[in-house]
Amino acid sequence: MKRFLPLLILFGLALFPLQAQSPDWWRDATWYLLFVRSFYDSDGDGVGDLRGVIEKLDYLESLGIGGLWLMPVNSAASYHGYDALDYYAVEPDYGTKDDFNALIEAAHARGLRVIVDLVLNHTSSQHPWFLASARGDEAYADWYVWADQNPNYAGPWGQVAWHRKGSRFYYGAFWSGMPDLNYANPAVTATMYDVARYWLEEMRVDGFRLDAIKYVVESETNGVRLLKNAPANRQWLTAFNDHVKSINPNAFVIGEVWDATIAAERYVREDSVDMVFEFDLAQEFLNAARTGRAEPLIRMLRNVLRAYPDDRFAPFLTNHDLPRVMSQVGGDESIAKLAASLLLTSPGAPFIYYGEEIGMSGSKPDPRIRTPFQWDETPTTAGFTRARRPYEPLASEFSARYTVASQAADPQSLLNHYRALIALRNRSEALRRGATIQLSSTDRSVYAILRRSQDETLLVLINLANTPTSSYALSTRRANLPSFRSAEVIFGTARAAAAPSITAGDIRDYIPLPELGAREVVVLRLRP
DSSP: OGGGHHHHHHHTOOOOOOOTTOTTGGGGOOEEEEOHHHHOOSSSSSSOOHHHHHHTHHHHHHHTOOEEEEOOOEEESSTTOOSEEEEEEEOTTTOOHHHHHHHHHHHHHTTOEEEEEEOOSBOOTTSHHHHHHHHTOGGGTTSBOEESSOOOOOOTTSOOOEEEETTEEEEOSSOTTSOBBOTTSHHHHHHHHHHHHIIIIISOOOEEEETTGGGSSOEEETTEEEOSSOHHHHHHHHHHHHHHHHHOTTOEEEEOOOSOHHHHHHHHHTTSSSEEEOHHHHHHHHHHHHHOOOHHHHHHHHHHHHHSGGGOEEOBSOOTTSOOHHHHTTTOHHHHHHHHHHHHTSSSOOEEETTGGGTOOOOSSGGGGSOOOOOSOOTTTTTSOSSSSOSSOOOTTOOGGGSHHHHTTOTTSHHHHHHHHHHHHHHOHHHHHOEEEEEEESSTTEEEEEEEOSSOEEEEEEEOSSSOBSOOOEEOSSOOOOOOOEEEEEESSOOOBOOOOEETTEEOSBOSSSOBOTTOEEEEEEEO
């Protein structure tokens, strides 16, 4: 921890503390998606584990995050964990129940919340429930969706979804190894309610990330078959969310609805979940950073802000299913910094995929975007394990440059860019919870938003182009702003800035700095 102390002082880092009294505490956190198998190996077997996460909590604390999302930690058939074998057991590769409880205790002691992946849609085809169902065991006969004849209709994205088992067929939207649970059976719902209770009460998690929730409940009405986003699906999830809140009113439930905003926002408006991940916005963050064009992002953000109540969406850049940022931007660190700046000044509760903060690379197939974390420059292991080789080889583009060890003390590194932005967000209620006002610019490469809370107004100003600009006049429309007497630079290298003049509540043709540098990011505090 000592090696990070000067930087923490420099950035004024202050983790947002645990606040059990605030039911929407999750809005204040910057979140970190962590794959236990690939984070840190504490026992030298080549596989990351829970004790390894505990050993690296100082690093996570130094990053400034307020919450951890752990990919599945229950016992599963596959390395990724999304095909459960036992919802009540910790994955043996990761450790024991005692190890998990030790992680929760250590995280909470640092003010870090922990949510875990909960896969409701399906189990492994090797799960005892499915094996009993396939045998015709009366207790489990209709825990899954069976047909005597192949219904022969495609799954929700046109894939083969019906699979033969003996003389019958079962429905598995993702593949034959992941049969869908049948929530028309009340016993299945009751059991998953019990699973949620177990993880909340006995394992003391702070909530759940619900996987693939648009597929959980299928329905058919008047011959119309709905395999995704069915109203009955949202109704079931709303009841599930209510059940979770009955156990812990402060528990956080976030859902993966990998779909357009118009589909995803319904889950929030109907309280099926507290938040959803905003996939459309994620794509536009990266598009804007790559292309240098602000307008498509401005339009998308406008639509997103209109769609969700109280900014109840989670912005992100990539996750465990998508190519990493550095692989999408051609290894250009300056573009990666732009993307991080857009994310961490955004409304909503941002999520960071492990390794993005140090510029890890990786493209499909999935195991290559989930490679071991790069702690140092050690060949073949990157400090991830004491074993000769990790369970999965390092990223193909592994370089000593993209490690914690090489970036920790470099003020200009990508890692410290993330740290500084997260620290700013932790200090600023306007960035965490403030209203968002968009500004137009005469330069199509300039992105500008105001973030306003009761006590603070910040101007986020980003030149997305790889050339400087001096003609970028900013204006608002029907913003109802007060007068401002000064503008203070609180992020960026600029030394001084002009305050805006206000006409009838709006900013008109405002140029706060004589020039915005190429791919420059500036945050100003406007003082009344």
